Amino acid sequence: MSVPLEARAGQALAASGILQSATPDPHRGGHWLLRAGSRVGAVRLADGPVVRITPKTPVRRLFFLLGFSLDPARAWRDSREGAIDTGAYDDVVPALAHAVERQIDGALRQGVLQGYREVDESALVVRGRLREAEQIRRHFGRTPPVEITYDAYTADTAENRILRAATERLLRLPDVPGPVRRRLSHQRVRLSEALPLIRGEELPRWQPSRLNSRYQPALRLAEAVLRGTSPEHRPPGTDPLAMDGFLFDMNKLFEDFVTVALREALRAHGLTARLQDPHHLDVAGLVGMRPDLVVRTGDGRTPIAVVDAKYKVTRGDGLPHADLYQALAYATVLGLGEAHLVYPGGSQQRRSHQVRGTAAGPRGRGVVIHQHGLDLSREPEHLLMAVREFAGQLASGRREGT
Incomplete structure (x- = not known):
């Protein structure tokens, strides 16, 4: 879309990596063509406009996916979409601010942890x-x-410092509604005995325990806030231009959901799964690779399937070539006859590709790369059902898609 933007702000957006592309509009002076990538949320430019990137996935569904990054075991057990309370807000930042405030309020209901x-x-x-x-x-x-x-x-503990920092960070974000902002200010007062974090330092470490169990949901969401905000983006070769906001990386949310949910589903079949399993493409071990998920036998020794999750739109001909090459490399290194790619989308994403020149490959047959579509518009229970069906296919060695 074409939006009015000063050159300095447009250059900052182009260099920040927030958007897929930001280029001057050749047909309209003072305008820039902005194209969203995989990040969603809102960013406010210094002395400038607020750039809002709206997800195609409903916000409540987005926070359902987020649960698999924050607390996999709980998210797998609880398929309800409202496990993270986003209120009635349909935009990312208001929903996030509401969710964090509600989580902190629940954590402090029995008093501030000391x-x-x-x-x-x-x-x-x-x-x-x-x-x-x-x-x-x-x-x-x-x-x-x-x-x-x-x-x-x-009360100056690591847990309270993290909650206070997240509260203060949200109060500086654009688009936080007035009622939520007032409640966040109240939570900051309750956490005032905790020292503020120093910008640029690592987050203080905390260990899950019986004593902080009531804090844990709030802590995980607060850490997501602090890691998903960037106080400053500095385009190379230009003066610093502050940007303040919060962004979700849909690549990571989708990858975490697919791999974590699939790992949990595979346990019912007596199989294990390793996330980001390290391997090398070459014999010398100079070229590393990390498939998103490698399915192994129950003892963890023998790989039986490899899966990679990709949050992207396929090309017009439906063939994401680089992804196919990557999947072929995974199958070759692991000695498998199949590899699986999972994309967001419906059944139109489903297809299989027999790789030429591999007829005498692993297991005495050619390598086949399967593409699967996971429709994120479906209800959570249906999404998890589709993952269970996919896990069953991997366990049985079937070659058809989900």
């Missing part, structure tokens, strides 16, 4: 343990003050 944290400080009285080396280095053995370390019972 825990022990090691504190180092200078004090006038001895408390805890004396840091002798620091005492000598800083004060030459004189007292007071004394350099001490002790365990403090505090």
Whole structure:
């Protein structure tokens, strides 16, 4: 689509990788042709407009897919689309802000989680343990003050820091509705004892436990917020131009859903599956490859199928050539007679390709590459049913598509 945009903003969008393409409109001065890629959400340019990228998949379905990235076991058990509450919002950012606020509110319903944290400080009285080396280095053995370390019972924990950071991040995003913004501000006050995170540093680590079980859904969603926002994009060779927003990568959401759901379904057939299974194309081990999912026998030793998920629109002739070449390489390295590619879409995506020159290939027959379509417009229970059927076909060695 063609939109009015200053040259500096258009160049920043083109260099950021947010869109599939951003080029000046040759027919309209001051306009840029923008084409969305695999990312959806909203980005606000500094002193400029808000760029909104709307997913073709319904927002509630998008958050259903997200559940397989955040908590695979729970998502597989609970096929309800409303497992993540998005309210009545149909846009990505408002739905996300509502979902995070509701999750945080549920986590804090029994009070703010507290825990022990090691504190180092200078004090006038001895408390805890004396840091002798620091005492000598800083004060030459004189007292007071004394350099001490002790365990403090505090709300300044990794869990609360992450929730506070996500709340503050959402409050800076465009398109957050007023009622949601007010509730987020209230949650930030409740988490005020946790120190703010320093921009650019890694997120603090937390370990799932019985004590933080009520926090875990909120923490996983909060981490998705913090990893899906980018405070600044700097096009090479240009001055910095700030962009503020949140973006989902549909490539990753689709890949996570297909591989995680398929892995869970294969367990019912006594098979194991490895995600991002590392291999090498060449004998010297210089060219690495990582198929999205390799299906193996129950003992994990023998590969029996390879699957790659691709969130993209196929070419006009229906043949994504690079994907076929990649699938052929996977089948060849693993010694398989078949490889499977899964795309979003209906039955029109279903087809098989017999590869020429492989008649004497693995298992004494030619290599066949199967394309499958997974219709994301279907209800969650139907999506999972299609995955179970696909898992059954892989287990039985059948060659037809889903």
